[in-house]
Amino acid sequence: MTAYFIRRLLLVIPTFIGITIMVFTITRFVPGGPIERIIAEYKQMQSGDQISSSRTPSAGMGQPLSEEQIQTLKEYYGFDKPVLTSYFIWLGKVLQGDLGNSTRYYDRVWDMIKERIPISLYFGILTLIMVYGVCIPLGVAKAIRHKTGFDNITSAVIFTGYAIPGWVAGVMMLVLFSARFDVFPLGGLVSDTFDEMNFFRKIADITWHTVLPLLSYMIGSFTVMTLLMKNTLMDNLSADYVRTAIAKGLPFKKAVFRHALQNSLIPLATSFGNNISIILMGSFLIEKVFNINGMGLLGYESVVDRDYPVVMGILVISSLLFMLGNILSDICVAIVDPRVRFK
Numbered sequence: 001m002t003a004y005f006i007r008r009l010l011l012v013i014p015t016f017i018g019i020t021i022m023v024f025t026i027t028r029f030v031p032g033g034p035i036e037r038i039i040a041e042y043k044q045m046q047s048g049d050q051i052s053s054s055r056t057p058s059a060g061m062g063q064p065l066s067e068e069q070i071q072t073l074k075e076y077y078g079f080d081k082p083v084l085t086s087y088f089i090w091l092g093k094v095l096q097g098d099l100g101n102s103t104r105y106y107d108r109v110w111d112m113i114k115e116r117i118p119i120s121l122y123f124g125i126l127t128l129i130m131v132y133g134v135c136i137p138l139g140v141a142k143a144i145r146h147k148t149g150f151d152n153i154t155s156a157v158i159f160t161g162y163a164i165p166g167w168v169a170g171v172m173m174l175v176l177f178s179a180r181f182d183v184f185p186l187g188g189l190v191s192d193t194f195d196e197m198n199f200f201r202k203i204a205d206i207t208w209h210t211v212l213p214l215l216s217y218m219i220g221s222f223t224v225m226t227l228l229m230k231n232t233l234m235d236n237l238s239a240d241y242v243r244t245a246i247a248k249g250l251p252f253k254k255a256v257f258r259h260a261l262q263n264s265l266i267p268l269a270t271s272f273g274n275n276i277s278i279i280l281m282g283s284f285l286i287e288k289v290f291n292i293n294g295m296g297l298l299g300y301e302s303v304v305d306r307d308y309p310v311v312m313g314i315l316v317i318s319s320l321l322f323m324l325g326n327i328l329s330d331i332c333v334a335i336v337d338p339r340v341r342f343k
Helices: 002-029 034-052 067-077 083-095 109-144 149-163 166-180 199-237 240-247 252-264 266-272 275-281 284-290 295-304 308-336
Strands: none
Touching: 002 083, 002 308, 034 067, 109 149, 109 199, 109 252, 109 295, 109 308, 149 199, 166 199, 166 284, 199 252, 199 266, 199 284, 240 252, 252 266, 266 308, 284 295, 295 308
């Protein structure tokens, strides 16, 4: 098994290179990059100067930058070299811990990411705890009480939640609980007077701002995890080994928690590692709705602004987390299911 995980770790290297080189190449051919943005800003400045001086703008305004200036910009941003050459220069810097500088804000990419990691981790870890902490007991209860009133009512509730995307639910909750009844804030993570509060009021304020975003994060995965837990537990309860144990006099409760439950956790263990990248990256739509400056919103804004160094920096972190999460999923499966032996 150790050799298997070593091979999986070694496969991270070519997979990472394949992912990053593909996205890096795309960023070189997508229009609207930093040079095009600078040219557009210069044109707007020239147009504004002409309007402010009450002169009629000349029709068909030409190129505001000279060829030498454009070439200088290409050299500055590394666009004067072939794609593969630029990629390996960028990869060499990444291996040294340098993700580059933002072409939009001119800040270091790692500093921009580092500021938002705690926020995404906060919501991601809370979501993971809430989802697994609620879905596993609820799925067990639904499996034991299959086709009862409790099962039918909870199924109706979770399917309704599953039919509504998380960000749509966030908008609806903001309209209802923030705009109409003023129960929760309209957005953000803290209030404007947060620095003036004492310790306990700060905790209460963060909790107050967390409720609606956390519910929006949970809605999507809540239904899937609950039904997965229920269905796998029902399959195991109908298996021969459980029925034999009950027939030999083992109480039903012990048959569920000593035998069937552990095998039912295997499908949940396979997806546990993949949630690592989701924990950190979050959802840019939910963060946009609630105005939360997390990793998801940073990634969305960097794509819109064609801020390619930030896009690549986020890709480095998310792709590594996703691949390591897959390995962690295999480890979780091996822990939960002793029959599994990777070779």
